[in-house]
Amino acid sequence: MKARFLGIPELTDVPDVAVVVDVMRAYTVAAWAFARGAERVVLAESLDEALALKARHPEWMTLKDGPPAPGFDLVNSPALLRNTDLSGRTVVQKTTAGTVGALAVKDASLVLCASFVVAEATVAVLRARASREVTFVVTGGSGRAEEDLACAEYIAGRAHGDIIDADPYLRRAAASRSAAELTQGVRAGSAPEDVSLCLELDRFPFAMAASVEDSLMVLRQVTPAGSPPA
Numbered sequence: 001m002k003a004r005f006l007g008i009p010e011l012t013d014v015p016d017v018a019v020v021v022d023v024m025r026a027y028t029v030a031a032w033a034f035a036r037g038a039e040r041v042v043l044a045e046s047l048d049e050a051l052a053l054k055a056r057h058p059e060w061m062t063l064k065d066g067p068p069a070p071g072f073d074l075v076n077s078p079a080l081l082r083n084t085d086l087s088g089r090t091v092v093q094k095t096t097a098g099t100v101g102a103l104a105v106k107d108a109s110l111v112l113c114a115s116f117v118v119a120e121a122t123v124a125v126l127r128a129r130a131s132r133e134v135t136f137v138v139t140g141g142s143g144r145a146e147e148d149l150a151c152a153e154y155i156a157g158r159a160h161g162d163i164i165d166a167d168p169y170l171r172r173a174a175a176s177r178s179a180a181e182l183t184q185g186v187r188a189g190s191a192p193e194d195v196s197l198c199l200e201l202d203r204f205p206f207a208m209a210a211s212v213e214d215s216l217m218v219l220r221q222v223t224p225a226g227s228p229p230a
């Protein structure tokens with residue numbers, strides 16, 4: 001398996017298989033949403049689209065990064081989300097990097113959204129797919145966010161079949177600028193436990209695949225043994 005690692009601005013073609021990585025925090029948060037019972041996560045193009053979807057479907061739960069805002073039910077924090085019961089809910093998520101990265105590759109035949117908490121399940125889906133090339137979208141810092149790059153490289157190595165010590169990758173993520181900002185409380189809508197929750201390797205047994213459904217980009221859980229959506 002050939003792996004290429006690209007930032008969102010570097011995406012110039014439509015990949016066959018894309019793994020969109022956002023460790024801090026979009027795809028750690030999405031995984032927690034599924035763990036708390038969410039049925040699906042709609043990746044919104046804009047805050048206005050998220051608010052319009054909420055107006056049409058008042059029972060849907062809207063989530064954005066940054067500070068709490070009118071019309072939004074949740075913030076992009078695993079620590080603040082993990083005690084929320086989302087059973088059967090649709091969550092609409094809009095963030096600065098993670099959701100933008102998935103929408104940038106929405107025409108790929110397989111789009112997986114990943115972070116450390118779903119790393120091995122993501123690896124299993126990639127191995128089952130046996131693609132010749134996988135494009136890792138490193139969403140943070142125009143492709144240079146160390147937490148996303150470390151996670152992407154770890155998943156790529158494992159998908160290639162390598163036996164890898166995860167600790168150096170987790171240490172890189174722990175030393176990232178994002179981790180520092182979250183630890184220092186610089187980012188609004190965060191909690192002190194966010195960083196440690198983002199570094200819980202393989203916390204969940206499922207992967208997450210996004211595909212277009214009725215013109216919306218919808219993220220769903222996929223089990224490694226099953227087939228991801230076509």
Ligand SMILES: O=C(O)[C@H](CS(=O)(=O)O)OP(=O)(O)O
Pocket residue numbers: 022024025026027065066076095096097098099140187
């Ligand atoms: O919520 C986050 O941590 C970030 C927002 S920013 O990097 O602070 O602007 O969003 P994400 O898309 O989850 O990286």
Ligand SMILES: [Mg+2]
Pocket residue numbers: 022023024025026097098139140178
């Ligand atoms: Mg991020």
